[in-house]
Amino acid sequence: MPENKTETIKAETRTEFGKGAARRIRRDEKVPAVVYGAGNAPSHLTLPGHDVMMAIKNGGSNALLYLDIEGKEVLALTKQVQADPIKGFLEHIDFVEVKRGQKVTVDVPVHLTGEAKPDALVVTENTTISLEAEATHIPEYIELSIEGAEVGTLVQASELVLPEGATLLDDDEMLIVNVTHAPTAEELEEELEEAEAEAGIEREESDEDAEGDDAAAEGDSDSDSEDSDEE
Structure with a gap:
């Protein structure tokens, strides 16, 4: 920092x-x-x-x-x-x-470093924290490592490492990072479909779906024709 x-x-x-x-x-x-x-x-x-x-x-x-x-x-x-x-x-x-030695109140950004577990999604709940620090010793940012963080990990403001002489002014329990389960492609698709249904949006049939429906219809037609010939 x-x-x-x-x-x-x-x-x-x-x-x-x-x-x-x-x-x-x-x-x-x-x-x-x-x-x-x-x-x-x-x-x-x-x-x-x-x-x-x-x-x-x-x-x-x-x-x-x-x-x-x-x-x-x-x-x-x-x-x-x-x-x-x-x-x-x-x-x-x-x-x-x-003045040198004077305490000032500043908002300082929080920078994340590292990578969480592959199945984890890191949600930054607050990007800055409020500090009191000497005017000549204001950190450019506060560094927070999320290396190897697992689903369910929560990081509160009180867990941040502050420079010597700096005091946290925010609530100790203010949430900085929330690590949740990263949704799969199938889950995202389901959420999208649910949202579209709630909004009354109807999807247009894709070319592949249309071709599949046509093929199925032709198959049904051939089957009916064969049944007719047998009779």
Whole structure:
């Protein structure tokens, strides 16, 4: 469970606001941002687009950055990232200023490793957990091995191995992983047919079924003809 690396990003104070100003900033391959916290007024900034995108990509959802604001270095924790849903470029970032040794509340993803038994289906009930940890010791993710897990295995939040100094804020009994029986192809087909029947969906006859019905009909016809000849 690696900790987030802290990178330094050079920031500029932003004086223009509104949608038009934000578009101009993004056209210059920069990102508008704001830093809250530490009892100070919010700082509105402009950040270099590529540098901050790589820092957040490497640091994850809780990326911790040093922001160099006109010579003053501020330790900032990423709280919200807005990105274009189609093109993917960053539209705006919210940070909160933190201090070394300060405890913060964060949501950290759970990463599964290994393979369960062949007849097992691993269902992830919760993909993240809420932790309290020092701002400079936030894990990028929590690792959970499911190697060899058998049907019936349940993993609760309290069973996760947390880094030193981190405290679980979620319910100890919150279910993370539920290992169930992997359905066979026949079981899946039966479930599909039941669902279609409940929805009133009638399947169209396949070519193979139609050919089979035709062959059966021809067989019945030949049999009737032979019986007629015998009479």
